[in-house]
Amino acid sequence: MRAPVDDGTLSVRDGKGIVVLRMKGGVIGRLARGRITVTENSDTATVVIRGEDRSGDVNEKTTFYAGTNIRFRIADDRRFTVRIDGNKINLSAVGRGNGFLDGRGNPEQGVFFDGSYSLNGEEYQSIPDFRQPFELAASPSSP
Numbered sequence: 001m002r003a004p005v006d007d008g009t010l011s012v013r014d015g016k017g018i019v020v021l022r023m024k025g026g027v028i029g030r031l032a033r034g035r036i037t038v039t040e041n042s043d044t045a046t047v048v049i050r051g052e053d054r055s056g057d058v059n060e061k062t063t064f065y066a067g068t069n070i071r072f073r074i075a076d077d078r079r080f081t082v083r084i085d086g087n088k089i090n091l092s093a094v095g096r097g098n099g100f101l102d103g104r105g106n107p108e109q110g111v112f113f114d115g116s117y118s119l120n121g122e123e124y125q126s127i128p129d130f131r132q133p134f135e136l137a138a139s140p141s142s143p
Helices: none
Strands: 006-040 046-050 054-057 062-103 116-119 132-138
Antiparallel strands (some): 006 062, 006 116, 054 062, 062 132
16 A cells, blocks of 8 residues: 655746646746746646746647746646746746656756756755656655
8 A cells, every 4th residue: 555645845946948747736936938838637727827928729728828027827636737948947836746857957058057946845956957757745744
């Protein structure tokens, strides 16, 4: 039998690259320049996007938003997917699910810092330069 799982957390500061979350819960944040793609699996999702220059439907369940100084809030009790690709990504997510981080650090091109992240309450560390999957879940605290 699997142990019960509590909500996990993800915090990204000044990210440059891609953040993908497939989760139940909520995410709030902003990005200076880039694109957000949201896939909803239900009509109960709350999706609030402000500041986009353009948006459009990819298909019946998926919408993209692109531009500068975008602010967003997405929440649902059912699983949704959000993909954020851009610069100066700042976000906080709480819930259960999985995803990946993929930074744009490349010393050969002069990109030494691509942001930092904290997963499930751990210390902040540099966003990985290559796709790194993660689980958004925390073990329950013992009494």
